[in-house]
Amino acid sequence: MTMPLYASPEQILRDRSEYARKGIARGRSVVVLRYADGILFVAENPSSTLHKVSEIYDRIGFAAVGRYSEFENLRQAGIRFADIRGYQNDPRDVTGRSLANVYAQTLGSIFTEQIKPLEVEICVAEVGHLPEQDTMYRLTYDGSIVDEPQYVVMGGQAEATTTALKDLFSDGLSLADAVGVAVRGLSSGSTSTGNGKPDLLDRAKLEVAVLERDRPRRAFRRIVGAALDAMLPGEPAAEEDVSTSPTSEKGGPATPAKDVNLPPNDDKA
Amino acid sequence: MENSSSGRYPSASLPPAYFTPGSSSFTDFLRAQAPELLPSARRLPEGSHVQAPHGTTIVAVTFKGGVLIAGDRRATMGNVIAQRDMKKVFVTDDYSAVGIAGTAGIAIEIVRLFAVDLRHYEKIEGVSLSLDGKANRLSAMIKGNLDAAMAGLAVVPLFAGFDTEAPDPDRAGRIVSYDVTGGRYEENQGYQAVGSGSLFAKSALKKLYDPDADAEGAARAAVESLYDAADDDTATGGPDTVRRIYPVIVTITAAEGAVTLSDERTAAIAEAVVEGRRV
Numbered sequence: 001m002t003m004p005l006y007a008s009p010e011q012i013l014r015d016r017s018e019y020a021r022k023g024i025a026r027g028r029s030v031v032v033l034r035y036a037d038g039i040l041f042v043a044e045n046p047s048s049t050l051h052k053v054s055e056i057y058d059r060i061g062f063a064a065v066g067r068y069s070e071f072e073n074l075r076q077a078g079i080r081f082a083d084i085r086g087y088q089n090d091p092r093d094v095t096g097r098s099l100a101n102v103y104a105q106t107l108g109s110i111f112t113e114q115i116k117p118l119e120v121e122i123c124v125a126e127v128g129h130l131p132e133q134d135t136m137y138r139l140t141y142d143g144s145i146v147d148e149p150q151y152v153v154m155g156g157q158a159e160a161t162t163t164a165l166k167d168l169f170s171d172g173l174s175l176a177d178a179v180g181v182a183v184r185g186l187s188s189g190s191t192s193t194g195n196g197k198p199d200l201l202d203r204a205k206l207e208v209a210v211l212e213r214d215r216p217r218r219a220f221r222r223i224v225g226a227a228l229d230a231m232l233p234g235e236p237a238a239e240e241d242v243s244t245s246p247t248s249e250k251g252g253p254a255t256p257a258k259d260v261n262l263p264p265n266d267d268k269a
Numbered sequence: 270m271e272n273s274s275s276g277r278y279p280s281a282s283l284p285p286a287y288f289t290p291g292s293s294s295f296t297d298f299l300r301a302q303a304p305e306l307l308p309s310a311r312r313l314p315e316g317s318h319v320q321a322p323h324g325t326t327i328v329a330v331t332f333k334g335g336v337l338i339a340g341d342r343r344a345t346m347g348n349v350i351a352q353r354d355m356k357k358v359f360v361t362d363d364y365s366a367v368g369i370a371g372t373a374g375i376a377i378e379i380v381r382l383f384a385v386d387l388r389h390y391e392k393i394e395g396v397s398l399s400l401d402g403k404a405n406r407l408s409a410m411i412k413g414n415l416d417a418a419m420a421g422l423a424v425v426p427l428f429a430g431f432d433t434e435a436p437d438p439d440r441a442g443r444i445v446s447y448d449v450t451g452g453r454y455e456e457n458q459g460y461q462a463v464g465s466g467s468l469f470a471k472s473a474l475k476k477l478y479d480p481d482a483d484a485e486g487a488a489r490a491a492v493e494s495l496y497d498a499a500d501d502d503t504a505t506g507g508p509d510t511v512r513r514i515y516p517v518i519v520t521i522t523a524a525e526g527a528v529t530l531s532d533e534r535t536a537a538i539a540e541a542v543v544e545g546r547r548v
Contacts, residue, residue: 049395051395054392055392056392073288073290076288076290077287077288079389079392079393080286080287080295080389081283081287083295083298083388083389083392084295084298084299084302084303084306087295087299087306087382088303088306105282106282106283109282110282
């Protein structure tokens with residue numbers, strides 16, 4: 001294929017947008033939503049060590065979809081930015097807004113100046129001391145920044161998940177209810193559910209974390225193991241079969257298995 | 270390694286130092302990005318001698334199930350008391366604490382940077398440093414302060430940590446002492462002290478130390494030793510029952526991690542010690 005002698009800027013940027021959007025849609029989704037006591041992050045993530053959700057600072061969290069190496073790099077840059085601000089000034093002077101602005105400028109610059117845009121979409125969330133002060137920012141591959149009021153859905157089949165969340169979400173949910181809403185939303189947009197596979201994502205495929213308003217120092221906390229099991233929604237019988245389903249996508253051998261003596265999923269309807 | 274495919278970083282984004290992979294040390298990042306923020310960024314002309322407040326006498330005592338570190342509250346500058354209620358013992362993360370002796374200003378800055386460095390590492394890597402790693406990091410910071418130390422601004426910390434990987438949880442409390450060059454020494458005798466009153470405090474602990482004491486017993490022994498240090502060293506302050514200024518005590522155990530004892534508990538222990546000394 002011959003390179004064109006001239007390509008208009010619109011064409012170049014449109015191609016880049018297309019490229020980035022395709023990359024992001026190929027991955028798995030993340031949901032960030034507000035609940036009564038803070039902000040909840042739920043990501044569809046089969047790996048237990050390569051995280052999509054992470055702590056940036058005392059009251060600031062980060063979630064991302066897309067190319068792992070790229071958003072991991074942004075995550076580390078964000079942590080460095082927050083720590084140097086907090087060290088130079090004071091921890092209270094580090095805000096989600098300044099971090100989101102820096103990310104927006106970085107992403108925007110890379111989008112216009114580099115040959116390949118970053119195939120990432122990120123969410124910066126800050127939990128305030130009052131519910132009205134919670135903020136969630138969504139940043140896209142081209143540096144657009146949006147302040148979202150209730151929830152953020154990114155990556156994968158985001159439209160299906162957004163549609164589900166429109167019905168399921170309400171303000172002031174408890175943590176367990178919020179986890180249920182998020183998991184149901186993710187499951188309706190996920191490629192690992194439905195069509196003979198279990199309807200809901202199970203613990204092994206999820207990464208869950210919260211920013212809790214009233215934790216004294218660091219608000220970020222991951223929810224794993226039995227604590228997560230207790231909050232997962234679900235049909236009581238269906239949950240047990242999921243872990244041995246041969247059709248489930250396996251991210252890595254490290255995830256702990258549940259009871260392995262159950263028959264595989266295909267035998268059940 | 271820069272975050273760019275064409276070999277130069279975009280003009281409006283963060284500088285390359287922010288995107289360097291493989292470096293989880295906040296101190297190294299500061300050195301690349303903002304070296305003026307490092308404690309060692311102090312230019313001292315030849316032969317200068319600065320008068321600055323000094324803090325003194327920190328004791329650390331292991332007990333059954335953890336370790337405790339306590340410090341007095343006095344900061345002196347020559348013959349003048351610069352501060353009556355200085356805090357010299359700091360919780361640096363969930364399972365470690367550092368007490369400082371020497372030039373107060375530099376020491377507090379080093380401990381602050383140390384605490385941020387530990388948290389930074391944990392956020393970037395997802396796991397905490399090992400206890401030995403933390404002790405080594407602190408050693409490197411003291412080493413960086415050697416120039417200032419030669420000009421009279423020495424900093425000598427005492428590090429206490431709970432080793433979550435220790436085979437025997439009753440003996441998991443560990444103490445690491447340092448010298449002014451940054452050399453680090455593991456303390457195996459169960460207690461250590463630094464500062465101008467440390468000799469008196471250690472002599473007291475020689476008789477009071479009980480490896481099987483509980484946290485309360487260890488705190489009592491520590492406050493007794495600080496009292497003895499204050500008795501013989503002008504630069505160490507004893508418990509001030511008039512103003513209610515008592516030593517800062519931090520205990521580190523498996524169950525609670527590193528916690529500063531509340532004012533009420535410290536007051537109770539200190540007042541009991543003072544009562545016991547009444548003639």
